[in-house]
């Protein structure tokens with residue numbers, strides 16, 4: 058039962074401690090300090106391969122564009138290159154990190170609801186694979202380009218589907234800042250306009266209905282709404298949808314109670330829905346892109362913390378504080394994410410009390426897990442928080458001048474430091490002191 062939320066290679070070391078990738082997590086905590094983020098390479102590669110494998114059978118071709126926003130680093134980009142995957146980026150900086158890491162710009166898509174003119178320039182100059190056009194403002198910026206450069210583009214549409222996930226990570230409903238709504242006619246008007254922009258070779262449609270979705274029927278419903286729009290676009294504008302990006306969204310188990318569908322099942326439902334919905338309307342099958350983030354790195358990452366202070370409030374609650382929290386993982390506060398920490402020295406120990414695992418930052422809301430059944434915890438114990446690989450480090454802050462954690466990739470018993478812990482010098486690097494500004 059412990060296994061579902063842990064990386065694929067999780068087990069016990071010879072000392073009986075929780076291990077990942079053949080590395081004893083207690084040893085890693087001692088060697089690199091805590092908080093520490095440990096990523097299992099085999100899990101990342103396994104998920105990427107499952108996506109690639111699932112799309113290989115799609116007759117019109119397709120691509121796996123890992124969603125960089127979930128977790129991005131040169132080490133991650135190197136794995137994408139080795140696993141023959143592309144990426145989706147949502148900022149000029151993500152684009153630059155991916156390209157500098159060796160990813161071919163042609164395998165990168167760029168969604169985002171408010172790209173700047175400079176970011177659009179950078180994307181076109183880099184020779185990006187697909188620009189995902191998301192707003193009238195973006196169309197205006199692109200219409201003003203006169204340098205003759207052209208980029209393949211997808212129009213981001215909002216299919217009007219509200220998946221069964223937290224409202225804060227739902228994006229495909231009518232009331233969303235992302236995409237042009239199909240229901241109100243905005244998508245058709247935007248497509249008409251985009252087809253007249255010389256810089257754009259509009260080749261298809263993009264959607265992303267939300268994240269941490271544990272059911273599959275919303276994806277099928279969204280595909281059908283998209284196909285309905287594609288048929289209307291053919292009839293009204295003579296537009297052929299050659300490529301569809303279905304975004305990401307597949308959920309993961311953060312606790313043993315969650316049962317996400319496997320990648321293969323997700324892709325089966327997705328491809329069967331596209332086939333059914335497009336064929337039913339006499340549309341040719343499009344190339345299919347997916348943009349998975351969480352389901353690739355989420356299960357691969359384990360966060361390690363050391364237990365410190367304990368505060369017992371009789372009849373109310375017991376707080377057990379750890380040495381990290383909202384500055385390295387804001388998901389519990391941001392959208393009520395729930396975790397199930399494990400005691401590294403005895404991961405299957407029987408719970409003996411219900412405690413609230415608090416972070417160390419100066420906010421009452423800095424709580425990693427509320428009311429969590431745990432075995433006896435002593436100061437100095439190391440806790441492992443599974444399923445912590447996605448939307449944690451990529452959202453990390455320096456609140457309370459917190460130093461962002463080190464990151465270790467593990468594989469076949471070897472631990473490789475891919476990011477060192479920050480130092481106060483790192484925090485001060487961008488501060489400008491002693492400069493005077495002379496009024497002009």
Ligand SMILES: Cc1ncc(COP(=O)(O)O)c(C=O)c1O
Nearest residue numbers: 124265268305306348349350351
């Ligand atoms: C456009 C787009 N694609 C892909 C993703 C990745 O989603 P997930 O991490 O749920 O797979 C996101 C996440 O917000 C997104 O906005």
